[in-house]
Amino acid sequence: MSTSPTPPPGCPAHGVGPEGLRRLYGPEAEADPMGLYEKLRAEHGQVAPVLLQGDLPAWLVLGHRENLDVARTPSRFSRDSRRWRDMREGRVGPEHPLTPVAAWQPVCNFVDGADHERLRAAVTDSINRFDRRGIRRYVTRFANQLIDEFAGAGQADLVSRFAEHLPMLVMTQLLGMPESYGPRLVEAARDMIKGTETAVASNEFVMQTLQQLVERKRATPGHDFTTWLLEHRSALTDDEAIQHLRVVLIAAFETTANLIANTVLMVVTDRRFRASLSGGHMTLPDALEQVLWDEPPFTTILGRWATGDTELGGQRIKEGDMLLLGLAAGNVDPEIRPDLTQPVHGNRSHLAFSGGPHECPGQDVGRAIADTGIDTLLARLPDIQLAVAEPDIPYRSSLMSRHMVELPVRFTPKPSMPAQTASSELPAPRRSEPLPEAAGPRPPAAVPAAEAKRRSGTWWRRWFSGH
Numbered sequence: 001m002s003t004s005p006t007p008p009p010g011c012p013a014h015g016v017g018p019e020g021l022r023r024l025y026g027p028e029a030e031a032d033p034m035g036l037y038e039k040l041r042a043e044h045g046q047v048a049p050v051l052l053q054g055d056l057p058a059w060l061v062l063g064h065r066e067n068l069d070v071a072r073t074p075s076r077f078s079r080d081s082r083r084w085r086d087m088r089e090g091r092v093g094p095e096h097p098l099t100p101v102a103a104w105q106p107v108c109n110f111v112d113g114a115d116h117e118r119l120r121a122a123v124t125d126s127i128n129r130f131d132r133r134g135i136r137r138y139v140t141r142f143a144n145q146l147i148d149e150f151a152g153a154g155q156a157d158l159v160s161r162f163a164e165h166l167p168m169l170v171m172t173q174l175l176g177m178p179e180s181y182g183p184r185l186v187e188a189a190r191d192m193i194k195g196t197e198t199a200v201a202s203n204e205f206v207m208q209t210l211q212q213l214v215e216r217k218r219a220t221p222g223h224d225f226t227t228w229l230l231e232h233r234s235a236l237t238d239d240e241a242i243q244h245l246r247v248v249l250i251a252a253f254e255t256t257a258n259l260i261a262n263t264v265l266m267v268v269t270d271r272r273f274r275a276s277l278s279g280g281h282m283t284l285p286d287a288l289e290q291v292l293w294d295e296p297p298f299t300t301i302l303g304r305w306a307t308g309d310t311e312l313g314g315q316r317i318k319e320g321d322m323l324l325l326g327l328a329a330g331n332v333d334p335e336i337r338p339d340l341t342q343p344v345h346g347n348r349s350h351l352a353f354s355g356g357p358h359e360c361p362g363q364d365v366g367r368a369i370a371d372t373g374i375d376t377l378l379a380r381l382p383d384i385q386l387a388v389a390e391p392d393i394p395y396r397s398s399l400m401s402r403h404m405v406e407l408p409v410r411f412t413p414k415p416s417m418p419a420q421t422a423s424s425e426l427p428a429p430r431r432s433e434p435l436p437e438a439a440g441p442r443p444p445a446a447v448p449a450a451e452a453k454r455r456s457g458t459w460w461r462r463w464f465s466g467h
């Protein structure tokens, strides 16, 4: 009898499944997703057959050009998951791990054509009404507040103390929520995404907060995203508005947090940036674009579904097949980047925000939060450096993302900014009228883990957790 610890081929711990196809899930894939993409590229070219959870077949698009082809031609590759053959034929039941991320929902990221145009126009037109300088003022103010909380200590984990909080604090302000809701929403959204025991209650807290926000803005319009969404000519129902507020909050939160953490890491460790930043050749926006090429916050996007039999990258795709946009793999496609050590010098033709009709409408907001936030951090703590060796920085990978878990740094302790200086230098953000605490949603209460897992099956949670 063999005593080998090697799992049998049917076991998901194995990187190779039935018919010799590689699994895009499980320990091997999570340990080194970029290494796996390169193996797939070597074996299959720019479009590779892979297995997803439950060994469901899919195509991973690895080529830069092929990713853009898919993203830009919804007539061949639809965003509507109701076309997925495996789901139509009952192989993806309610308990399947991909159901939360793939089950169709009436939001802009699951529809094409006129329906998409209507919903997306409401989102993009409302985002575009923001004055970019106004956004930067909020970012500076919240970044200073967060830095004040740890500046005196001489050390901090910048993921949990800075990167994870800044985007949500800014988004609550842009959405027109009371400032006091920022920290609670950060906690709730983190909790919801991480699928902890209180995930269901956290999701309900977010939903109640958004519902209350919509009611208030219908009654008393303001100068904010929520009001503009409600007033938009697309005439969203309250339910559509709430769903899209949630899409925006979740789409903005973890992606931007990831971008901040990875850019800080690059700025403090990468000699190209250190030398260039001090020498004035490399700007922070350049560093951001480099990270968007090398560590895109979404490594893949699930998904697109073939509207008919077609061909892509030499592979025969069948009607109803699922495709994943391989954003991280496309960004290192040797056809466009033969030498990965060459800096990209601010080139924006990466795939981090995808392309075509669904291209991320919030990219300038994400960039502004990351850029201004890091600028503020480096101005306040100029000698910031890593407190651990770079290889010891923990990451967590899933099907759609690879994100930093902790970023321990140290620096010369600095006093907090005097409140007077802070408030006189930084314009106070416009505050919404505070919600009466008693009427506000209550903080999430614990629910059993199994129940949380069953009930919190929402598409965005799986974007990040991947389980």
Ligand code: HEM
Binding pocket: 071, 108, 109, 110, 120, 123, 127, 247, 248, 251, 252, 255, 256, 259, 296, 297, 298, 301, 352, 353, 354, 355, 357, 358, 359, 360, 361, 362, 363, 365, 366, 367
């Ligand atoms: C660095 C930060 C961000 C990254 C890397 C990012 C990336 C992406 C990607 C890859 C998509 C999917 C596109 C597709 O399906 O092909 C997307 C969609 C979307 N993002 Fe972002 N995003 C970021 C920040 C934001 C922010 C700040 C907002 C809102 C202010 C936002 C709002 C959205 C929305 C509404 C969609 C759905 C668009 C549609 O389906 O038409 N994102 N984002």
